[in-house]
């Protein structure tokens with residue numbers, strides 16, 4: 001059975017829970033209490049001891065609750081990355097990646113990489129998630145539930161709270177716009193996870209109209225664009241979405257985002273051997289981003305056998321980075337993390353579903 005319903009309340013904000021309490025005959029302020037419990041990752045009404053037994057029973061009967069089951073748990077040898085395979089039922093498996101940056105205890109950064117869809121319909125040529133198409137959208141509750149699972153894992157390992165979020169797991173966030181925004185509102189709420197907008201990054205393959213709409217939300221959330229090619233012909237081949245929203249339209253939407261939010265946009269660029277990693281592409285990319293508040297994140301591509309794309313060599317990667325930097329484009333090379341546990345887009349889930 002698809003258990004989507006069991007996560008429903010995790011995606012509700014405080015105001016909605018107050019209304020829900022009123023609807024079932026409880027005082028509205030109990031909604032605030034419920035919100036705090038839910039956002040602390042509590043899925044057992046019986047533990048919510050500042051609600052009466054009768055109230056707990058009523059809620060349990062009307063709104064059954066459960067977090068997804070953790071089917072598999074891996075940690076990289078160096079301890080910097082953990083990966084949980086979460087089972088939402090009905091064949092919906094989602095992988096949650098935790099990136100742990102230890103400095104002093106009080107300054108540790110714990111970044112979660114979460115998914116917004118089970119699968120993805122965008123069909124990017126190099127992506128493991130794209131290979132199997134879209135199963136379904138995740139609800140706001142299921143998106144929030146991933147963060148709660150991460151939070152519980154960190155607590156169990158005596159680590160501090162979730163500090164940063166990236167929506168770079170499975171799925172295209174802007175193809176599930178409403179549920180993603182609802183989840184972001186809940187995760188950002190002060191009485192809930194209280195994850196600051198500037199510590200959240202939404203990554204999109206380039207749905208230009210939704211980028212504009214997101215700009216109008218009045219948030220300060222970071223935007224990452226999966227660019228991967230600086231020329232339309234090549235980009236359309238790698239990311240079919242480019243046929244609908246070619247580069248000029250995409251970058252105009254990005255400019256609008258910067259104008260509205262004053263946030264610097266990250267452009268993700270996975271280096272595919274012999275495909276998009278030559279000096280002419282570096283030059284074209286530098287021209288494309290000239291004068292923009294931009295940052296390029298070069299990604300050593302995760303090899304996905306079925307896609308037929310190979311990662312560029314380290315030498316090519318460094319040359320590409322140097323070429324961009326020499327043109328004044330801010331560039332970083334994303335560190336390889338957790339490679340020993342398949343820290344790659346969509347791969348753990350595929351492994352599991354194939355076995």
Ligand code: SAH
Pocket residue numbers: 126127128167168169170171172173203204205224225226268270299300301302303304344345
């Ligand atoms: N759908 C959104 C977010 C999820 S994909 C998007 O495309 O932006 C998260 C990131 O992983 C994107 O930048 C995506 O392009 C990248 N990615 C996909 N397949 C990859 C691979 N095989 N190696 C490296 N990065 C990959």
Ligand code: SF4
Pocket residue numbers: 120121122123124127128129130131169170171172204205226
């Ligand atoms: Fe979907 Fe992003 Fe993968 Fe493209 S890169 S198929 S948009 S998850």
